[in-house]
Amino acid sequence: MQFDEALEVQRAMAIYAHPDDAEFGMAGTVAKWVKAGVEFTYCMVTNGASGSQDPDMTRERLRDIRAAEQSEAAKILGVRNVVFLEFEDGYLEPTIDVRRAVARQIRIHRPDVIFTMDPTMRYGGGYVNHPDHIAAAEVVLRSINPDASTRQMLPELWQKERLEPHKPKALFLMAFGNPDTIVDVSAVVDVKIKALLAHRSQIDADSVDFIKGWMKEAGKKKRYAYAEGFKVLRFEEEGARRRDTRREERKAPRAHGRRASRSTTTSRPARRVR
Ligand SMILES: [Zn+2]
Numbered sequence: 062m063q064f065d066e067a068l069e070v071q072r073a074m075a076i077y078a079h080p081d082d083a084e085f086g087m088a089g090t091v092a093k094w095v096k097a098g099v100e101f102t103y104c105m106v107t108n109g110a111s112g113s114q115d116p117d118m119t120r121e122r123l124r125d126i127r128a129a130e131q132s133e134a135a136k137i138l139g140v141r142n143v144v145f146l147e148f149e150d151g152y153l154e155p156t157i158d159v160r161r162a163v164a165r166q167i168r169i170h171r172p173d174v175i176f177t178m179d180p181t182m183r184y185g186g187g188y189v190n191h192p193d194h195i196a197a198a199e200v201v202l203r204s205i206n207p208d209a210s211t212r213q214m215l216p217e218l219w220q221k222e223r224l225e226p227h228k229p230k231a232l233f234l235m236a237f238g239n240p241d242t243i244v245d246v247s248a249v250v251d252v253k254i255k256a257l258l259a260h261r262s263q264i265d266a267d268s269v270d271f272i273k274g275w276m277k278e279a280g281k282k283k284r285y286a287y288a289e290g291f292k293v294l295r296f297e298e299e300g301a302r303r304r305d306t307r308r309e310e311r312k313a314p315r316a317h318g319r320r321a322s323r324s325t326t327t328s329r330p331a332r333r334v335r
Pocket residue numbers: 078079082191194335
């Protein structure tokens with residue numbers, strides 16, 4: 062799938078803390094990309110065992126319920142692989158064990174694009190961000206430099222498991238405010254809502270209007286009925302740089318203008334506990 066003139070995507074991976082994190086911020090984009098032929102992998106870092114106020118619930122039962130809900134949501138969206146790393150929900154820190162586990166999955170699945178949350182988002186709009194969201198996003202940043210991309214970092218992955226270093230072409234951070242890239246998801250909004258509602262222990266039908274309102278707001282500036290917003294970082298590939306150099310040698314030099322940002326809009330962060 063050609064996302065834009067500079068970014069071709071065959072494989073994408075979402076790395077996030079809890080079941081439903083990906084569905085809230087990016088399930089429309091997932092559904093749209095899967096329809097366009099992208100192979101999608103979910104990598105859920107925690108086991109989701111903290112997400113309940115019910116005194117009769119146990120962490121063990123909730124872990125199993127939420128894993129089943131996440132698998133169902135992924136199936137609705139057409140996500141090919143779902144990886145459960147099963148670190149304890151609510152206790153996540155960017156330790157070297159978590160970093161190794163995430164880097165391993167990136168080296169196995171070799172995504173062109175990685176999605177995660179914005180690790181700089183700590184609070185705003187009456188919402189304090191969950192520390193697991195920040196920790197998971199921090200681990201993703203560290204995976205790009207150096208954990209997944211550098212041969213002599215975590216050398217056991219390369220030496221013992223034969224997992225070559227990998228760096229994606231781009232990182233998409235789910236942005237609830239000030240995104241620089243807006244994805245039109247109008248055609249797949251119903252698929253997104255269906256996937257969200259698969260998280261029955263977390264979301265009920267009353268939340269649908271709120272989520273749709275939030276997606277409408279994200280699409281306003283571009284006149285999309287429903288949209289999702291991201292902050293996008295692009296990384297130069299080693300191979301691409303070599304190809305560019307050869308091309309430059311053959312042709313007269315031309316200016317490489319940095320593409321203007323695609324759009325901006327403002328939207329409120331989700332008001333939810335998790
Ligand atoms: Zn969460």
